[in-house]
Amino acid sequence: MxxxxxxxxxxxxxxxxxxxxxxxxxxxxxxxxxxxxxxxxxxxxxxxxxxxxxxxxxxxxxxxxxxxxxxxxxxxxxxxxxxxxxxxxxxxxxxxxxxxxxxxxxxxxxxxxxxxxxxxxxxxxxxxxxxxxxxxxxxxxxxxxxxxxxxxxxxxxxxxxxxxxxxxxxxxxxxxxxxxxxxxxxxxxxxxxxxxxxxxxxxxxxxxxxxxxxxxxxxxxxxxxxxxxxxxxxxxxxxxxxxxxxxxxxxxxxxxxxxxxxxxxxxxxxxxxxxxxxDGEGATKLIEVRVSGARDEKSAEAISKTIVGSSLVKTAVFGSDANWGRIICAIGYSGEPFDLEKVSLTLGEIVMFEHGMPVSFNEEEAKSYLDGNNIVIKANLGEGDGEAVAWGCDLTYNYVKINASYRS
Amino acid sequence: MxxxxxxxxxxxxxxxxxxxxxxxxxxxxxxxxxxxxxxxxxxxxxxxxxxxxxxxxxxxxxxxxxxxxxxxxxxxxxxxxxxxxxxxxxxxxxxxxxxxxxxxxxxxxxxxxxxxxxxxxxxxxxxxxxxxxxxxxxxxxxxxxxxxxxxxxxxxxxxxxxxxxxxxxxxxxxxxxxxxxxxxxxxxxxxxxxxxxxxxxxxxxxxxxxxxxxxxxxxxxxxxxxxxxxxxxxxxxxxxxxxxxxxxxxxxxxxxxxxxxxxxxxxxxxxxxxxxxxDGEGATKLIEVRVSGARDEKSAEAISKTIVGSSLVKTAVFGSDANWGRIICAIGYSGEPFDLEKVSLTLGEIVMFEHGMPVSFNEEEAKSYLDGNNIVIKANLGEGDGEAVAWGCDLTYNYVKINASYRS
Incomplete structure (x- = not known):
């Protein structure tokens, strides 16, 4: 790393x-x-x-x-x-x-x-x-x-x-x-x-x-x-x-x-x-979520943590599946105000979502990016100047294995 | 079921x-x-x-x-x-x-x-x-x-x-x-x-x-x-x-x-x-968390949902590991006030924790209970009359498998 x-x-x-x-x-x-x-x-x-x-x-x-x-x-x-x-x-x-x-x-x-x-x-x-x-x-x-x-x-x-x-x-x-x-x-x-x-x-x-x-x-x-x-x-x-x-x-x-x-x-x-x-338990990839354009830093922080903490985002990254819908969904339940029409989402340098709608992208290219071990997800909310970065990891079989038997 | x-x-x-x-x-x-x-x-x-x-x-x-x-x-x-x-x-x-x-x-x-x-x-x-x-x-x-x-x-x-x-x-x-x-x-x-x-x-x-x-x-x-x-x-x-x-x-x-x-x-x-x-994705067991003795129903609800939502509790149940420390820990980060000295924890009918301290219990008996597919965790906070029940499931290899490749 x-x-x-x-x-x-x-x-x-x-x-x-x-x-x-x-x-x-x-x-x-x-x-x-x-x-x-x-x-x-x-x-x-x-x-x-x-x-x-x-x-x-x-x-x-x-x-x-x-x-x-x-x-x-x-x-x-x-x-x-x-x-x-x-x-x-x-x-x-x-x-x-x-x-x-x-x-x-x-x-x-x-x-x-x-x-x-x-x-x-x-x-x-x-x-x-x-x-x-x-x-x-x-x-x-x-x-x-x-x-x-x-x-x-x-x-x-x-x-x-x-x-x-x-x-x-x-x-x-x-x-x-x-x-x-x-x-x-x-x-x-x-x-x-x-x-x-x-x-x-x-x-x-x-x-x-x-x-x-x-x-x-x-x-x-x-x-x-x-x-x-x-x-x-x-x-x-x-x-x-x-x-x-x-x-x-x-x-x-x-x-x-x-x-x-x-x-x-x-x-x-x-x-x-x-x-x-x-090095999260069972992790194979580091996930970095960069949120910008939020109302303020606190809002950006809440959204970045919600995305990086979503089990569905974490498993999708593990499976190298560019399932941007789960990222949108996580923003939606973060509790922070946002306007979907202004949101843009980028995976590495690949634009996935803009103006409230999916952007068609090359699935192979996205998969190949997700096969790496340093994944960067960027979300711009188009609302203000708030920025924050949060880090996490993918959710894998080994996470379950490690934690199903930690004491034994 | x-x-x-x-x-x-x-x-x-x-x-x-x-x-x-x-x-x-x-x-x-x-x-x-x-x-x-x-x-x-x-x-x-x-x-x-x-x-x-x-x-x-x-x-x-x-x-x-x-x-x-x-x-x-x-x-x-x-x-x-x-x-x-x-x-x-x-x-x-x-x-x-x-x-x-x-x-x-x-x-x-x-x-x-x-x-x-x-x-x-x-x-x-x-x-x-x-x-x-x-x-x-x-x-x-x-x-x-x-x-x-x-x-x-x-x-x-x-x-x-x-x-x-x-x-x-x-x-x-x-x-x-x-x-x-x-x-x-x-x-x-x-x-x-x-x-x-x-x-x-x-x-x-x-x-x-x-x-x-x-x-x-x-x-x-x-x-x-x-x-x-x-x-x-x-x-x-x-x-x-x-x-x-x-x-x-x-x-x-x-x-x-x-x-x-x-x-x-x-x-x-x-x-x-x-x-x-x-029938949660990949689930093998239904987990029911019954919280009683909370300040009020809202507090009981927050605690019961926090316990049943904890990835560490869910994996422990999957592994039939009576890791009560993770339950205590989840109560601790639920955000609800409580006094550890008054908390008691029961797994099925097996008392695991009382008066702020672990109770020694038969590990084999606990494991055998956790091998079932209907797991009941009871927590009494000893504070008031608030009660709530929440339901969830264990976190398993299959959850990861299903979600790593949902779109494909």
Missing amino acids: ENMIEQHAELKEIKGGSVGSPKGFITGGQNIGMRKSKPDMGWIFSQKPAAAAGVYTTNRFQAAPLSVTKASIAEEQTLQAILVNTVSANSCTGEQGLENAYTTRKWMADHLGIPEHVVAVASTGVIGLQLPMDKMRKGIENISLSGSDALFEQAILTTDTKAKHLAVQCVIDGKTVTIGGACKGSGMIHPNMATMLGFVTTDAAVDPADLKTALKTVTDRTFNRITVDGDTSTNDMVLVMANGMAENKRLTVKHPDWPIFLSGLKAVCQGLAKYIAG | ENMIEQHAELKEIKGGSVGSPKGFITGGQNIGMRKSKPDMGWIFSQKPAAAAGVYTTNRFQAAPLSVTKASIAEEQTLQAILVNTVSANSCTGEQGLENAYTTRKWMADHLGIPEHVVAVASTGVIGLQLPMDKMRKGIENISLSGSDALFEQAILTTDTKAKHLAVQCVIDGKTVTIGGACKGSGMIHPNMATMLGFVTTDAAVDPADLKTALKTVTDRTFNRITVDGDTSTNDMVLVMANGMAENKRLTVKHPDWPIFLSGLKAVCQGLAKYIAG
Whole structure:
């Protein structure tokens, strides 16, 4: 999947970059016996305390690790370490689960010799399963600070088929600043914040309050624009740590280079989000829906998400069937106002619908386009200036297979 | 699929009953060459003009036949005939499509010797395809009034695997009243009114205004409580015709037997709705979600529909996996307020979750229950008196197969 990074003159992609690319970040992963041999515990450590912010699932029920991480960040908007485990989501685990999350945070802090409130914890896996505390304790004791991004990336995956990571560089105050990220997420992916964990690191110095705003803004246009199956999980979050080791003058929204930093952060989050959408459970194709000409951005967003979330659009893309009627139909039930006479639809560069009527197109050409693995659907509503992009994936036999037997 | 009819002391099910069961209704179907050999045009004719009402898709874009049918009913709240075709949905067909729908209405009226405004038209099939007017004309000329319910039931089906029909009888004013129905719908089924056509007939005499209210009330609790894939189509409607040939005193909401009529209408609509859910594209199981203890009925309805619409719940049921975490998760993203500590979950009679925590249950017993084809999930929120039931089906390999290649 090429071109994951938005082209931007001021940004340079680091080939193979990840959460460990920015200065001062050490990451790793290990198998602590919760699953066969793949790493199931991962960590990120910053040599210096880092300004930190998080965004969290909108599911009304939030898992224990989210409460603990929120409490950590609330204290000083600072993190120095993140501990992640797979297999157990530590969700629907009651008082015991919350206590366990706090205990693992304490063990991690003690092991690294840092305060508890600069440690975040994250879990993903089966709901209703308590953390195996013996294994967690031994695992934490075993953490060494000679890490490996590859092990971290593996440790956070569940049904994902691929590790997901990238990094970009930009220049701020004449200093090279690096922004890296890694994430997991495959099923239960839906706005906002579905079973998805995202970790972004940077060596930039950033004001914590502005970092929080930036993360929220960027997340709304990247991670919150992807959908795999419409289910929103109890465990999702995106965390960002900025440790300042690039030695730039601290970034705030007033800093002249703020827009460069923001575009770097967006490029990383968008790249990660697209990796997740393209690696949706059972997916064979990444679907990008670009809506323009809507009344406003909110309306464009609602329509783009509705199209990319439609089971019928997703199966048609899987079957390489240029069934534009399903796209029109999805626009119709998005709840947004529109005038069919003004709508135009394009599949790649092939016009399918204009002025309220189908346009005859070459079916073979459309099929051949849909046989690719990067499908772009464009809808122009002809109403206004609102634009939005959303990403998703096709719905396949393997989605059903994976989810019919996830626990077994 | 047994027990489709709600048990009710005053109602008697007619074995094999259908739209032709009430007095004075003649129905039929024929192949007019739009598809290989299965009937693709169907009709209902009432010997006397009948009080009529309809409910229509909530999709902002509505197909041409809906406009025409609405115009017919608006005139006098009366219908005497309904013409249905499959293959072409006559949707996204512009001015030409609308003109064609009016033309077929006129041909039907002329052929039967009745006014145009007592004829309704309905279409289902592919979006963007014009009606084949030559075939439609010849088909209409060929309609004879010695019909067959079985041919009508077949003529309206698309990807449905089974004909869907039933009828009940009740006594009103000492007269035997029959209410019958037939419907189609398999994919694109979602509240409200997805690719679904429902036709209900009765020989009761009913006030048209009250008939309309009754249909709306009943539809909201039956047809609008089913979901197959979350897509809402442009063509759906439910029509009811009441021709008065049972010779009861005209029913109004003030008639002492009104509740009996209402329960009969509900039994028919609920039975048809459950047939549709159970015959969802690729479905192997009917899922019934009963929510109780919600703040109010609206909240219960939203939660029940969210659970039954969750792709992850649907795949888990397909895989006979008692993954209650996905049900909790769906409640969490339904948008409705709830307190996890008060929630209890039951699968059939097996308690899975209580007081915010999982209850240990016999996995074998749960699997064996889920291997059945009538799955009942009960959620009690412990908040109030709100109750609602929603129906859906499992998500299977065959759903993907059917929808990856519908047009081809």
